[in-house]
Amino acid sequence: MITAESIGGRIEFDGQTISITRIHHLVKSVLGDQTLIPVGQCGSIEWAEPHWYKPGHIRFAVGGSQAGAMPTDAARDRNAVQFGKKQRKDFLAVRDMVQASIASR
Numbered sequence: 001m002i003t004a005e006s007i008g009g010r011i012e013f014d015g016q017t018i019s020i021t022r023i024h025h026l027v028k029s030v031l032g033d034q035t036l037i038p039v040g041q042c043g044s045i046e047w048a049e050p051h052w053y054k055p056g057h058i059r060f061a062v063g064g065s066q067a068g069a070m071p072t073d074a075a076r077d078r079n080a081v082q083f084g085k086k087q088r089k090d091f092l093a094v095r096d097m098v099q100a101s102i103a104s105r
Contacts, residue, residue: 002097004090008075008082011058011094015101018042018060020081035078037062039101047095048074055082058091060098 001014008027012019018037022028043061050056059080074080083091 002094004081004083004087004094006055006081006083006087006091008055008057011081011091013039013094013098013101015039015097018098020079030076031078037079039098040105042098042102045095045099045102046074046080050083050085050088052085055084056088056091057082058095 001012003010003012005011005023007024009023009031010021012021016039018039020035020037022031022033037060041062043063046057046059046061048057057074057080059074059077062079075082081091
């Protein structure tokens, strides 16, 4: 299992399921406590690098849609987690593992 955590939430990937758990109470109040995404339902991954003025994010497109086509802001998307520069390496590792799992299907 691989894990990445930021104030936006925690992502755990066990090779089969992407689990997004909200940690901060304000984020929970908007997006709920948890989202589970079977990797077989993940069509693509949207990645945005963090900058000094804006957090990065990882977003999972579910149901074969393209992540870039989603109109919702990542901060309000149940299938996305925002992160800062300090957490970038951990989220990049999650992204790479999920992408490899998607490609092998």
